Structure formats: C-alpha cells, structure tokens
Amino acid sequence: MALIDDxxxxxxxxxxxxxxxxxxTDSLDFLHPIYENDAVTVEAYVSGTGKKSMEVFVKVTGEVLDTGQHYLAATCFMTFVVVKTDETFTSVPTIIPESVEEKMIHKGYKKRRENRLRELSFNKELGRYISQQLPNLIEDDK
Structure with a gap:
C-alpha cells in the first residue's frame, strides 16, 4: 500500500x-492476487480536482512472467490536499481526460467527491464518541 501512496x-x-x-484512501479494491514470481506495475493519474484537493486513481497490474499474461490486480482512489500556498495560489490546475479510461474514471468524480465529503462529515461526528484513552493502561486510583 505504501507503493500505491508513493x-x-x-x-x-x-x-x-x-x-x-x-x-x-477513499477505496482500495483487490481484484486479483499477485503471485510471488509475477511482475507488478503501479500507475496513477489525477482523476479530478477541486480548489485545493485532487482525487487520484491508481491501478495495480500484474504480469505472469512465464506467459506474458497481464491482469488488473487492484484499483484505488485517493484524495490529496494542498498543504502550503502563497498569496499567488488560486487553485490546483484542472485536468483534461484524454484516454477512454481517463474519461470513464473522470466521469464519476463528482459523485465520488460527494460521497467522500458525506463520509468525512459522518466520521468527524463519529470521532466525538471515540475514546482517546490509550489501551491496556491500568488507571492508578491513588
């Protein structure tokens, strides 16, 4: 998963x-096992942009080296945000999808973004109820 993020x-x-x-990491779906002697390729591209955020689509493909057969092993959607800007920053550059794949992935961006924002709101509310206490610590009653 670190290779996907990188x-x-x-x-x-x-x-x-x-x-x-x-x-x-908005979604990570493992579609096919990658076996020990298979080659792995990880590709990523920006699939949607907001003012200070970008959605990235990542695909992991495998290759059976003995036969040359390729397969889709995993897909992933991630969100990145701008962390530092200066006074000249207005927004991240928009994208222009080119391939059939890019157009198909980009087509679902707005819906995925809506879902992501709804889930973020839910998780922030849920966080109000999650304990911050460290596990397995014995409280000293003295």
Missing part, C-alpha cells in the same frame, strides 16, 4: 508542483 503522490506532484499530502 505513486499517487508522484502523480499529484507532477500535476500541481506544490506541496501536498495524502488526505485519505
């Missing part, structure tokens, strides 16, 4: 050339 981070950096950080 690859997504590179795609974001190339797209906007300003400091960003991972805000969330």
């Amino acid at each position: 690859t997504a981070s590179i795609a974001v950096s190339r797209h906007c050339r300003i400091p960003t950080m991972t805000a969330s």
Whole structure:
C-alpha cells in the first residue's frame, strides 16, 4: 500500500508542483492476487480536482512472467490536499481526460467527491464518541 501512496503522490506532484499530502484512501479494491514470481506495475493519474484537493486513481497490474499474461490486480482512489500556498495560489490546475479510461474514471468524480465529503462529515461526528484513552493502561486510583 505504501507503493500505491508513493505513486499517487508522484502523480499529484507532477500535476500541481506544490506541496501536498495524502488526505485519505477513499477505496482500495483487490481484484486479483499477485503471485510471488509475477511482475507488478503501479500507475496513477489525477482523476479530478477541486480548489485545493485532487482525487487520484491508481491501478495495480500484474504480469505472469512465464506467459506474458497481464491482469488488473487492484484499483484505488485517493484524495490529496494542498498543504502550503502563497498569496499567488488560486487553485490546483484542472485536468483534461484524454484516454477512454481517463474519461470513464473522470466521469464519476463528482459523485465520488460527494460521497467522500458525506463520509468525512459522518466520521468527524463519529470521532466525538471515540475514546482517546490509550489501551491496556491500568488507571492508578491513588
């Protein structure tokens, strides 16, 4: 999963050339096992942009080296946010999807963003009820 995050981070950096950080892993779906002697390729591109955020689509493909057969092993959507701006910053650059794949992925961006914002709101509310106490510590009653 670190390789997915690293690859997504590179795609974001190339797209906007300003400091960003991972805000969330929105979905990560494992579709096919990657076996020990298979080759792995991780590709990522920005699939949607807001004013200070970017959605990144990551695909992990495998290759059976003995046969040359390729397969889709995993897909992932992540969100990155701008962490530092100066007075000249207005928004991250928009994207223009080019391939059939990019157009299809970009087409669902607004709906995924709405879902992501709704889930973020829910998780913030849930956080109000989650204990901050460290586990397995014995309280001293003295």
